[in-house]
Amino acid sequence: MDALSKLPDAMDELLDGFMTHAIVGDTTVGLTQYIFWMFVAIALLFVVMFVFKKKQAQSLVPQGFFVNGMEYLVEFTRDDMCKSILGDTWKKHFPFIAALFFFILFNNIVGIIPGCHPGTGTIGVTAALALVSFVYFIAVGIKRMGVLGYLKSFAPKGLPLPMAIMVWVIELFSTFLRLITLAVRLFCNMFAGHVVMGTFAILASLFFEPLLQSFSVAALGGAAVSVFWVLILIVIYLVEILVAVIQAYVFTLLSAVYIQLVEEDE
Amino acid sequence: MGVIGYGLGVIGAGIGIGLAAYGATTSMARQPEVQGRLFTVFILGSAFVEALALIGFVVTLIA
Numbered sequence: 001m002d003a004l005s006k007l008p009d010a011m012d013e014l015l016d017g018f019m020t021h022a023i024v025g026d027t028t029v030g031l032t033q034y035i036f037w038m039f040v041a042i043a044l045l046f047v048v049m050f051v052f053k054k055k056q057a058q059s060l061v062p063q064g065f066f067v068n069g070m071e072y073l074v075e076f077t078r079d080d081m082c083k084s085i086l087g088d089t090w091k092k093h094f095p096f097i098a099a100l101f102f103f104i105l106f107n108n109i110v111g112i113i114p115g116c117h118p119g120t121g122t123i124g125v126t127a128a129l130a131l132v133s134f135v136y137f138i139a140v141g142i143k144r145m146g147v148l149g150y151l152k153s154f155a156p157k158g159l160p161l162p163m164a165i166m167v168w169v170i171e172l173f174s175t176f177l178r179l180i181t182l183a184v185r186l187f188c189n190m191f192a193g194h195v196v197m198g199t200f201a202i203l204a205s206l207f208f209e210p211l212l213q214s215f216s217v218a219a220l221g222g223a224a225v226s227v228f229w230v231l232i233l234i235v236i237y238l239v240e241i242l243v244a245v246i247q248a249y250v251f252t253l254l255s256a257v258y259i260q261l262v263e264e265d266e
Numbered sequence: 267m268g269v270i271g272y273g274l275g276v277i278g279a280g281i282g283i284g285l286a287a288y289g290a291t292t293s294m295a296r297q298p299e300v301q302g303r304l305f306t307v308f309i310l311g312s313a314f315v316e317a318l319a320l321i322g323f324v325v326t327l328i329a
Contacts, residue, residue: 015327080306185313188320195327250313 006206014198018191020122038119041110045102077101077252085256089263093256096136101252104129104186108244111190112237118244121190123183130182133255141262150262178258182251189247193240200236204229272326279319286311 024031052070062068077098082090104120111118119125141150154171155164207226210219290308294301 181317184321185317188317188324192320192323195323246309246313250310253310 010202034122037117041106045106104248123187126187127183134179137258200233275322282315
C-alpha cells in the first residue's frame, strides 16, 4: 500500500509534537505546552470546585446533575480510597488524597479532549507528583515514629540480625522504587495512549487522502479501510477515557496504601 | 528491531492480565457478594501489569 509507506514519516512528526516544546522562553526556564495545559486543568478545577461549593450552599438537599455528580465523586474518594484503606486515620489524610486525585483526574480529562495535551503526559509533572506523595508518606512516618523509629520500621521485629539487615536493605530499595514506579506508570499510560490514538488518526487520514486527489476504485478501497481505522480510533478513545480515570484512581490508591503502611500499628 | 522487542515484551503482560482476569472471574463465580471489592483489586493488578507493557512501548518510541 502506498499510504503505509508514508506512515514512518508521519509518526516521526507525531512524536515530535509529543516532545516538550517551549511556548514562552526555552525548555529550562519557560512554559512548555504540557505545563500550559496543566494550568488550564488547574483553572478548570478551581472553577468547577467554586461553582460546586456555591451551588451546594444554595440548598440543604443537593439538587441537579452537577451537584449530585460532584458529591458522588467526593464521596467515592472518601469512602473508597480513604476510609477503606486508611481506617480511623482517614480524616487527617483526606485533603491530601482528594487533592491528588482531583488534580490528576482533571489533567487526564483535559488531555482527552482533541487538540489538548494532558498535563500528566510529561515525566516532569508526574515525577513532581510522585515526589510529593513520597515526601508526604515519609513525613507521616517520621512524625509518628521519629527518624530512628521510622528507619527501624523497615525491618520487621523478631528477625535474627543478619536476616533483618538484608530485609532492611531490600525494603529501603523498594521504598525508593515506589517513587520511580509511581511517576513512570502515570507518564507511560498517558503518553502511550495519546501516541496510539494519534497513530490511528494518521492512518485514517493517510488512507483517505487518495480519494480527495482523484476518484478511482483503488482510492475508494482506501477510503473504506480508513473507515475501519476511524472505528478503531473511537474504541481506543473510549478506552482512553477509562484509562484516564483508572490511572488517577491507581495513583491515589497507591499513595493511600503507602500512607497506610507507615500509619499502621505494629 | 525495537518493534519486535516490544512485541516480545507484550507476551508477558498479556499472560499477566489473562491470569488476573482468570482469577477475578473464578473468585467472582464462587463468591458473587465480594464482586465490588474484587473488581477494585483486579483493576489495580491490571494497572500494574499494563504499566510494564507501556514502559516497553514508550522506550521503543523514545530510544
